[in-house]
Amino acid sequence: MKPLDLIKTPLYLAQLASGAKSFKKNPIIGSPWLNRHGLHTARLRSAESMADSRRRRLTHLVDSEDAESFARDGYVVRRNALPDDVFTRLRRQVEDHEFAAQEMLQGNAVTRFIPITRAMMDTHADLGAFVRGRLFQGLLRYVAAANADPINFIHTVFAEPARGPRDPQTLFHSDTFHATAKAWYFLSDVTEDGGPLTYVPGSHRMTPARLAWEHQQSLTARSDPNGHHAQGSFRVADEQLQELGYRAPVRIAVPANTLVVADTHGFHARAVSERPTTRLSLYGSLRRNPFLPWTGLDVFDLPGLSGRQAEIHDAINSWKARRGATGQPPVGLVRPLDPPRRWE
Template sequence: MAPLHLAAVATSARSFAGNPVLGSDRLNRWGLHARRVAVAQAMASARRARLAGAVDKADRETFERDGIVVKRDFLPPETFARLRAEIEALRAPAREILQGDAVSRLTPLSPATLKALPETRTLVDSPAWSGLLNYAASTRAGAVLFIQTIHSHAATGGDDPQTELHSDTFYPSMKAWLYLHDVPAEDGPFVYVPGSHRATPRRLWWERASSLAWREGNGHHRRGSLRISEDMLRRLGYGPPVTYAVPANTLVVADTYGFHARGPSSRPSTRVALWAQQRRNPFLPWTGLSPTSLRAVRDRQAVAAWGLADGLARLGLARQPWHDAGAISPMDPPVLRR
């Protein structure tokens, strides 16, 4: 496996625990991890410069400063009402995962599902949607698209690990949410640290230190999704986390190299959003040339990935944490219970 582990240095591979090269104390003392971060940042900036023409100047300046763009009243009211109604009426195959006391449900926007969602299909194919998402992700590779349902305090268990401030991975990547309903502060809205998408010298120091102490973190941390305390945020020169309690019809687009979390919910709640995630090998210099930029491929990504994970799980080669919830509405109560 050594050649594969070494080759992974030039890919999006992030797990310290799963790769003895990425997790090597000697190599990381020499700066392997911090150097990967710095190179990925530089290449993302170059790609974004080529994608900037598709984004409104104000949005581009906000994103460059903060790493997050929040667009209220994103759709015309009549269009949003139709989109919300068709999603609420949908019954489609979905999967769930239990994390602490929260149940997350994802309904993939497959070609079959999108046939029942004409307003949703029009949106995800529109330049107003894809231009900003591509810019934030620094690639034209098609986003993986879902309807996301989060049920807070829905099961017995410990704390939801997604409420810890963390960076998804070592390179710039994108997540976006178009919220179907209001998300008040009590219901666990998105939390983000503005400006933390930039790899400052202090941040690179912390990245190097984290790459040498990864064994001390939890499972997410050891797999490369680094957790951070608010005290360390201050030491790195970042401001405090901001809670984005927003009304329905708000689009939030964030670079998830920046530190973020799901806000703690003070009561049982459900939030539903059209959700997108966009990642690609961070060391590719070009913005296109991805099969997933084709709609037919883009819309099959999630189902294909789950099918592969199912196959590996049957062979005993991997664990599939996403459980089949059957054909279900995004609005239904959770199927999973501890």
């Protein structure tokens, strides 16, 4: 350890009981000796057990068929999520208005994030009703095993195969070591060749083979040349998926008006786009401390904070951008389907 690491040891130890995942930034989480003796796999087992316990208390949030789909596959697909007329109105409320946005370039893909604020939900009634509604909120909370407030964005992905190197999101990976939910309510069709979410069914669950693989990765992760892997978002090769005994990956190509919610602790990727594509969705994400025994008690349920995660994130991101320290800079007011602003 470096001298500064010794001073930070109490913080590093405290992070063991949190969602901290970086093998590179935390020398305890990344310790080959501790992981050889089971630290990483103990965190995996404990996090899964706690998530199962919390999720059993959240079954009232979802329909039984969706709970069964999630238990089997690790994701839920709800086609025709809204009546046609409501869907048409919601899409117009999103596509026809300008909003403050941020953009991120990864490989050959630009992702635009438009924070969904309370003011937007109040002004655009159908948008607000869906994001606040039982289907979107219930599935996110159930899959994440946390009755907490998710962070929500209007989400546009612009894929340009000729733009640059491969998008890192197209490599199969697990976001973190514990249950975490992401949702996409698609406002545009997602085709087989248009970079659909691809998920390895059942990979949200630990198996003896998966635990052995995780153990092996934990021994060398801190020095892995792939920065995402070293930060605890493990990448996995296609041939390794077969060795782990999981079912074949499924490309979730769906029409507009479909809601997809997935536990991105499971192995997933954005399929490689074979042509220039633009994909528009309402996006939600929910990740909480995996070791909490209770389901609720979320700080963002407090008066004045509920529904404000996205605008707080936007304020912090803008503050960082003014200091040149963000890869997701603000780009001003845009319509969600306007061409990317900063990445020509």
